[in-house]
Amino acid sequence: MAVMRWPAMAALLLAGGALGAVIHAGYARLAAPDADDAAPAAAAPAQDNGGLVVDAATQARAGLAVAALAPASQSEGTTGYARALDPGPLAAIGAEIESARAAAQASAREAARLAALAGADAGAAQREVESARAQARADAARLDLACQRVTFEYGAGLARRGCGAVETLARQAAQGQVAILRLDFPGGAPQAGAVVQLDLAPGTAQVRVLGPAAAGDSQLQSGGVLALLTGPQAPRLGVGRILAASFAGMGPVRAGVMVPRSAIVRADAGLFVWRAGPANRFERVPLEDGRADAAGWFVPVGRLHPGDRVVVAGAGTLLGLDHAAPAPADGGDD
Structure with missing residues (x-):
């Protein structure tokens, strides 16, 4: 049997070590993604009991804009x-x-x-x-x-x-x-x-x-x-x-807010708006007892109040994010 000389054996061992190092580095990269890969996952929207949480960067990319609701009044009207x-x-x-x-x-x-x-x-x-x-x-x-x-x-x-x-x-x-x-x-x-x-x-x-x-x-x-x-x-x-x-010429006058048409989202057999809250939270608020008007949608004071900030641009995008976001934990001990 031929005997391998030392210089040839040393070269083979060095080559094998380099290959092992490359394979080890590859597994390490799969096991622990770098900061660039981890950033988008951390910025994904999430649901909690306070509504949908969307970070500022995602809001900017979605083109979200909010506006304060103006006070309005309207007669209850008479039906016949x-x-x-x-x-x-x-x-x-x-x-x-x-x-x-x-x-x-x-x-x-x-x-x-x-x-x-x-x-x-x-x-x-x-x-x-x-x-x-x-x-x-x-x-x-x-x-x-x-x-x-x-x-x-x-x-x-x-x-x-x-x-x-x-x-x-x-x-x-x-x-x-x-x-x-x-x-x-x-x-x-x-x-x-x-x-x-x-x-x-x-x-x-x-x-x-x-x-x-x-x-x-x-x-x-x-x-x-x-x-x-x-x-x-x-x-x-x-x-x-x-x-x-x-x-609308008769009946008591009701106080309410005028919701812009651009803020209204139709989903789940109803109408609602996204109300902006603190800490990048957005809450779905249904439009209850509303009435269409030339200026928008009149809603009596209740769930909504004058001065509430609602999403007037990008409301449909928030609906998509809401459906894609993981549901909040139920807080059980299972």
């Missing part, structure tokens, strides 16, 4: 219902008005013609003149009665549009361009000109009150008002359809 009325009787009234108007105009011209002949001694007897004038007055009275039928059968609110508008309104209703509504509120009827919101399910619409209806509601024992719904939503209101209605 709206019912679409049958425009058929209005069309019949319109036809009667047109017929009475034509007869009144014809008899008035005849009376004027006979009076002119009698004045010129052209063969018209005074008795004929008086008879023609009586007929003209009778036809004018029938026209006036036909116009008053709008008040008797629908109400003064619709009659305020004038006798000449009845035929046009009936024609528009027949074509689906307008719907005639009766609005009833147990707490009292709104004044003429008040804006009422209708729940069309789906969607909403606003109408302006014309004035009182002809009769009270037998069930609610309330005096109704009339309104007109025009536009593309009018054909959706079949005769007799009942809609929820509300207006």
Whole structure:
């Protein structure tokens, strides 16, 4: 057997030692990551009983911005219902008005013609003149009665549009361009000109009150008002359809806050905001008893108060971090 010389054996041992050192260093690196690898894990968001904890660096990367809630007040409003009325009787009234108007105009011209002949001694007897004038007055009275039928059968609110508008309104209703509504509120009827919101399910619409209806509601024992719904939503209101209605002109005033729309997050079948607290904590606060408003979302004072700081930018990112963060420990002794 060949004998290995010492210089060759020494080189082999040195090479093996260097390889072992490399392998040992590799295992050491896997077992204990360096500071650069450990930093992101330490900065991960976490949940505790006080809410979601997010460090400042993560907030900056997520583009979080907070704003203080402004105080607001709003009337509780009054709720009721709206019912679409049958425009058929209005069309019949319109036809009667047109017929009475034509007869009144014809008899008035005849009376004027006979009076002119009698004045010129052209063969018209005074008795004929008086008879023609009586007929003209009778036809004018029938026209006036036909116009008053709008008040008797629908109400003064619709009659305020004038006798000449009845035929046009009936024609528009027949074509689906307008719907005639009766609005009833147990707490009292709104004044003429008040804006009422209708729940069309789906969607909403606003109408302006014309004035009182002809009769009270037998069930609610309330005096109704009339309104007109025009536009593309009018054909959706079949005769007799009942809609929820509300207006904010009555009721006690509630104190609350106005939540910006950018702060609202929809999740878990509800709406909530993230309220910023001390020590980089963010708490989910549900919007209870809120009401949509042109400026945002009105929420009565309760869970939220004026001056509370809520997230207005990056609220959706916080929701994702909340779902990804580990749940807090239950504190048990298991």
